[in-house]
Amino acid sequence: MKNLSKYAVIGLLAMLLGLTACGNSKKETVDNRQANPEMEKVHSEGEAKEVMLTAKQFDALQMEIDTPKMRNMSGYVETNGQLEVPPQNEATVTTVVGANVVSIEVIEGDKVNKGQTVAYLSHPNIIEKQTDYLDAYSNSQFLKKEYERQKTLYDAGVGSGANFQKAEGEYLVSRSKANGLEAQLQQLGINSAGVRNGTIYQRVPLKSPIEGFVEKVKVKTGQYVEPQTDLMEIVDTHHVHADLMVFEKDVYKVKEGQKVIFNVQSIPGKELTAEIYSVGKTFEQNPKAIHVHAEIENKEGQLIPGMYIQGRIQTENTQTVAIPEAAIAADGERFFVFSAEKEGEDWSFKPIEVAKSTKDGDWIAIDFLTEQQPNTKYAYDNAYYLMAEMKKGESEEHGH
Structure with missing residues (x-):
């Protein structure tokens, strides 16, 4: 009987110690969260889950927020080429x-x-041309x-016709030489x-024939240049356009007016759009393709002739809701995006299941499994980070 009482006392002490440790653990968890206001707040209300990010965390992750886009996800021709300007x-x-x-002035x-x-x-030679002109003009x-x-x-009938004709011919020849x-x-x-007023110019200017930017300077100061030597190249980038190559198998799909x-x-991460205004009628042989x-x-940034480009020509106009791949996170065989809403200085992210x-x-391309408000914004990136934080929050809440 005494032994039984002894074991009962030991059991009660063990239970008291366990309850005390659990209470201390909960207190430490609360204290830690209060001591670190930057920590994500994760909570569960039935089936609704939420991940909270502070403004500092939002900026550190470089979160991108936007509404889903309508895009042509099929019915296009893959192409590549480069930026060019018209010959003029x-x-x-x-x-x-x-x-x-x-x-050299530029x-x-x-x-x-x-x-x-x-x-x-x-x-x-330049000085000689001026003196030749002056002599010819004076003569x-x-x-x-x-x-x-x-x-x-x-x-008046007192002069010789031969002398008149000779004077006329000599004058016309001299005038033509001076004009030339x-x-x-x-x-x-x-x-x-x-x-004509007696000024002889020691140097002559070379002028740009168009407005634009100096692309190449091919000479140096002091260099002798022959006539018709290319000294500089000027390019006007206001009319830069996309020069694309379409392979033979896809030519029949392409026509003027289609979007590219x-x-x-x-300009990394930025998509530009263009409209086809000319389709070539002859094939390049290597590779066999047309221009x-x-x-x-939407011209912006540094668009310089010769830049390599990759694009898609839209041959059909079927639009669907789409979102960047980085905005989707998997949970088993289910997929989620995160709606974003600002609450004060913080941001709230809630998982929305999609197909x-x-x-x-x-x-x-995605389909929402539940109806969404048309202006709802979503996280365009860091979806797996948000999913991991949500999972971590669930494990913390069910730890005790």
């Missing part, structure tokens, strides 16, 4: 006379206006006066009126 929006700066480059990447001076040339003026004198005499030399000076950008969705590496040109509708459908790149 590219220009080469050349010289019509052999000369030395004495000054560098690659500079914006230039039409008619802006980009370099200066100088050479004895033409002399012969003009002689022609007018002979014409007056001939009209004046045209050459105009090509060089030299003011012929200044030369594409991206470039200079398709599309006008870009996955077609995948297109980083986007997946």
Whole structure:
């Protein structure tokens, strides 16, 4: 009997110690949560679960919030190509006379206006052309006066017809020579009126034929350049467009007016749209494909001719609700997205079950299993992080 009482006392003490430890554990959990206000708050109300993030956590995770998009997830042709500009929006700066480059006024990447001076040339040949013009002009003026004198005499009947015709011919030849030399000076950008007044220009300007950006500078200061040498290349990027290649098997699907969705590496994560305005009529042989040109509708960022692009030509117009793949988290064989709502300074995320459908790149078509409000916003990324935090919160709540 005494032994039985002894065991009963020991049992009661063990139960008291267990209850005390459990109480302390719960107290520590509460204390820890109060001491760390940054911790996610996870709670369960029946079937509704919620993950709370503070503003600091939201920013640290770089959360992206948006409504689902309507996208064409099928009925398209995969294509690639590069950015180009029409021929009329590219220009080469050349010289019509052999000369030395004495000054370069621009560098690659500079914006230039039409008619802006980009370099200066100088050479004895340029000075010689000016003196030749001055001689020809002066001689033409002399012969003009002689022609007018002979014409007056001939009209009065006191001059020889032969002398009049000779004076007329010599004047017309000299005038043509002077006009030809004046045209050459105009090509060089030299003011012929200044030369007639006695000014001889030591250097001549080279001017940009179009507005745009300096793409290449191919000469150096002091370099002698032959006539028609390419000195610089200017490109006007205002009319940059998508030049795409479509393979033979897909040509019959493509036509003018279709939409193109594409991206470039200079704007990561951003999709650009374009509309086809020209479909080539001849095949390139390597690879066998045709050129398709599309006008870009939402130009932004650095779009530079020659950039590689990848895109899709929409051949059908079937739209469906889609969301980025990073917005979907799996729980067994079920899939969830997280609705997002701001509560004060914090953010509330609730799991919404969906059914996955077609995948297109980083986007997946989805169907909501329950009706959703049309303007509801969802987390576009970090879905697996939110799912893990929700699971962690459930395990903590059922720990005791």
